Amino acid sequence: MKRRKTMTVRIVSLAGIIFLAMTALLLGVIFPGHYRETLRTIRSSLFHEIQKESYSVYGTIFAPVEILTEQYAAIINELGFEDLETLERISRTQIAARDLIVGGGYWLEYYTIPDEKFFGPFWYKEGDDILLTWEYSNEENDHTQFDWYRNDGIATNQTVVWSDLYEDAVTGVPMITATSALMQGRDKTGVVTIDIGLEELTDYFSRIEIDLISDYTLTLLSREGEAIISSDTSRTGTRPFARGPEEGQEALFEEGNALVVYAPIASTGLVIALDTPLWHLTVPVTRSLARGILLALGVLAGSILLLGFVMNRRISSPIKKTVQLLQEISLGAGDLTQRIESTSNDELSEMATHFNETLKKVQSLVVGVKTQSRVLQSTGDDLAANMEESSAAVQQASSTLQEIKAKTCDQASNVEETTSTMKEITRTISALKDRIDEQAASVTQSSSAVEEMLANISSVTANLGKNAENVNMLTQASEKGRNDLSSVAEQIRKVSKDSEGLIKISSVIGDIARQTNLLSMNAAIEAAHAGESGAGFAVVAQEIRNLAESSAKQAKMISSELKKIKESVALSVGATEEVLLQFSDIDQRIQTVSEREASIRNAMDEQSAGSQEILRAIGLLNEITSQVQSGAVEIMSGSTEVIQESQRLGDVTLEVTQGIESVALGAQEITRAVQTARELSNTTKETILALNQELEKFKVE
Known part of the structure; x- marks a missing residue:
């Protein structure tokens, strides 16, 4: 037989495990982590x-x-x-x-x-x-x-x-x-x-x-x-x-x-x-951390020992009393009238109270089970007699259901023949309806095309009218542009004369920059002679020289750009005269475009009148096709309703047949269930007798 461990041994073992786990945590995680972090900081x-x-x-x-x-x-x-x-x-x-x-x-x-x-x-x-x-x-x-x-x-x-x-x-x-x-x-x-x-x-x-x-x-x-x-x-x-x-x-x-x-x-x-x-670096850190760990382990060991002592006094003794009482009930005479005595006011006392209540309920349950087992024994005898009568009635109902099933199968066959005939008629009507739909779609498409063509003709006519107005405006704008261009050419000639004066001014600025540069060089030399006391003046002289060099570069750049501007102005005057000649050619071409647009507008008016006649004829044809299409839809709807009613009748017949088969199967299941219930009734009777014998072993009074 396996030797059992007492509660005291378990508590001591748990305390030891906690101490070892905390020691491992300190030495394996906290100490190395703090050690590495401290060294990293240093x-x-x-x-x-x-x-x-x-x-x-x-x-x-x-x-x-x-x-x-x-x-x-x-x-x-x-x-x-x-x-x-x-x-x-x-x-x-x-x-x-x-x-x-x-x-x-x-x-x-x-x-x-x-x-x-x-x-x-x-x-x-x-x-x-x-x-x-x-x-x-x-x-x-x-x-x-x-x-x-x-x-x-x-x-x-x-x-x-x-x-x-x-x-x-x-x-x-x-x-x-x-x-x-x-x-x-x-x-x-x-x-x-x-x-x-x-x-x-x-x-x-x-x-x-x-x-x-x-x-x-x-x-x-x-x-x-x-x-x-x-x-x-x-x-x-x-x-x-x-x-x-x-x-x-x-x-x-x-x-x-x-x-x-x-x-x-x-x-x-x-x-x-x-x-x-x-x-x-490492020795002072190691010593400091070691003192902290030893102190923590000492406090932890004392706390665990104190906790183990208290748990042993408060938990182990009451549990031993409870185990002893359960052994007497299970191995002794089954006396359910015994109770656990408790004088403390804690969780163990509450557990003892609930345990006593549980024994009381088990006692009441055993008494109730004894009473109900006697009632069940009487009920089982009555149930066995009723099962014999139910078996005979189920056999009679099963024979009647077989006759109804045969008549329902004949009705289902007649419904299927009627449904097939109606489906053939419906397919013929559906084919006729599809042809009518195709004709209606073609007429509608032709009408839409003619209407779209009329809309396009109207749009083209309107655009031609607008183009005529635009051509007139273009003629006026061309004339104004030619006049403005002549004025611009005159202004460009004036700019060319003014740029010559700017070139002379740029040359004067360059001469001033060269003189300033020579002056800054002399100042730098004097600052160097002055030594440290002239260091500040040397910086100022350098800045003046930088400014002079920058001014000279800008003057050269401005002079170069002004020469380029003068050349560009001369080119612009020539280009302006060329553009004036091109404006005259544009006026002639605009007049030709205006005459051609008038011819196109007359042709569009004739095309619009013919399209209106075609649209009226297509509208009459579309009305006749719609009447024929409505009649075909009504015939198709009636045929579909007849087929649906036939299908519903067939579905109902099939459901009745399946229901009868389900009822027949249910009757068979009922017969087998009655037989099983008869066998279970006998088994239950024997079980109740055995239960009564076991219940008599418990002492409840």
Whole structure:
């Protein structure tokens, strides 16, 4: 026999399952999810902090130098290379503008200066002095072969381009160079350069601090991933990371046991890299989450134990009493007078009350069943006697129904013959009606066609009348157009004379623009001599020059357009005279069209009179056809009614026959049912006796 589990064991098992499920939920879902989200937040904050430092480095060091380089190139493009002394003063001013600049100059293509293949003056700082050298203007140090000269930004449409870190051959100073191309139209004439020293960049880089973490290393990488500056000096000159800072690479990644963050410094090609050990991020998060989980598990375990104790006291004991009482009823003498005692005021007490009520109702039910079983036994005897009498009556009714069925079949045969004859007559009448309908449709169609033709003739006649009016109006409009065109030709000749004066005014505007351009160039040179104090005036001078150049271009464009207008006016005068000749030809053709329309209108009037006679004859024929068609419809309707009545009579006869057959089958079913009822009556009698014996086993009093 299978061993049963007690309620206490089940409650303890349920509490254990709940504890294990909650533990699995904490360790398998909540802890990993919170752990990943916390690490993601820390990584994102770290990435944004490094990006902010990257923007700060660019804005403080590189952006001002880019602006100086761009201005340097714009001034030289503006002044050209005729006044070399002015160019030298401007170059020294640009190099002295900021402390972190260590050198700079301009470098030209071969023979940009006549008879000078190499021309590249370079100024560099030495203490407080700015010295000039021509070391790059010779065959040995051909500046056109250096990367900082070739990488001029023209192909990539960049105004300023930064080089990689290198050691200058003249000064021996490690530096990074900003290059901007010199252009004459679309042709490159050279480049200007401004150099930043590594010492100043290192000093700024050493002051960067990251507040989010304490254990980290900051490194400044070149385009190839080589460490230029690092808070870990052993990395300088090496490739500290396997993944380079190429475009398209992920900016935040794990390498070995460290987290690495890349932040490019704008378009300089340099990258700020931060790396920190992974454990430095994960250990504090893991410890915090572990303390929270242990506390939650402790509270959960205490709650489950308390719940199990209460459930065992409040649920298990009453259920044991109920099971004991049911065992006594089912295995004992069947005493239905017993009841469960309950003194509490909860759901279990309510269950005991309902259980007692159920036992009371079962007791009453057993008493009622005993009484009714005795009544059923008496009724079964009476039912068996009635079944014998019903069987004889059903046999007599079945014989009578067979005779009625034979007579009904003869009547159905006669109705079918009558219906077939009437259908043949109806088909003949229907064929005649179809021919009459075809004739009526043809007459109606002919009448419609004649009416439509009459309508078309009337419409054509009306249109011809309107066309005559339009031709007269067209003649008047042609005459007016010829007069207006003559007036327009005269106005065009006046415009041609006025445009000659505008061309002279445009020439004067061009002369004023050239004088203004020369004035703005002189102002730009004076602003360059003034240095930083003249920077604002240089901008104004540049704007004046731009305005003068724009005015000169517009004056040339206006002069060109006025010449085109004068030529177009001359062509328009010739075209106007040609159009006047064409107007005369149009007048003659309009008169010819008017005469032809009058002939067509007379022919349409004769056609309309003949069509009216045809329409009256077709109307008389249509009336006669309608009378014949109405007679055929009446005959067809009468034949259809006769056929329908015959079909209804046949249907009624068929229904009577089917009804008789159904009744006969029903009589047979009744006979079988009576026999079955007789057998069931005997079986019921035996069942009632067995039921009485079982009911006597229950104690109800």
